[in-house]
Amino acid sequence: MTGYYGLTTWIGKLLTDNGLDVAKSIGFVLAMALWGIPGFLSAAYLIERLGRRYCLAGYTIGAGIAAYFYGQSAGTVELILAGSFLQFFFFGMFSSIFAYTPELFPTRSRGAGVGSATALGRLGSVFGPIAVPFLLSFGGTGLVFSTSAVLFAIGALIVITRLPETKDAVLEQIH
Secondary structure, three states, X not given: OHHHHHHHHHHXXXXXXXXOOHHHHHHHHHHHHOOHHHHHHHHHHHHHHOOXXXXXXXXXXXXXXXXXXXXXXXXHHHHHHHHHHHHHHHHHHHHHHHHHHHHHOOHHHXXXXXXXXXXXXXXXXHHHHHHHHHHHHHHHHHHHXXXXXXXXXXXXXXXXXXXXXXXXXXXXXXX
């Protein structure tokens, strides 16, 4: 959540800092966000084919790679291309998270588990946008996006190494 909200909150400003006027920035952000639709749809398909864990980890790694390249982009075309991939992977990542997270908790504590996980994630949605100006002042746009890429890589590593696969599982038996 820290990486996602940090980037999406500031993406318009980062585009204007790269020479685009505000109106064009808004248009480009909208065009990039439309790539989220295929991200949602592909995740809905892949989560049942690959499993929840690999789907979530794959989209999270994809978001990290796209974030890194977005931060390294020098021109408008590169920014739009990397930003479109970034949105595709963001939306796939969120589709996977919201399908997978409830399956990680037993029925008796599912509401509390998902609520707690979501609340903790929301802390990241507060800290991400706050961290961006500090990262910009220390290392510029590249540092902002590289930091997010590292956060996404850590998240994917945790998913792969610490969480169970729930595809085709009887949820009460995996806990």
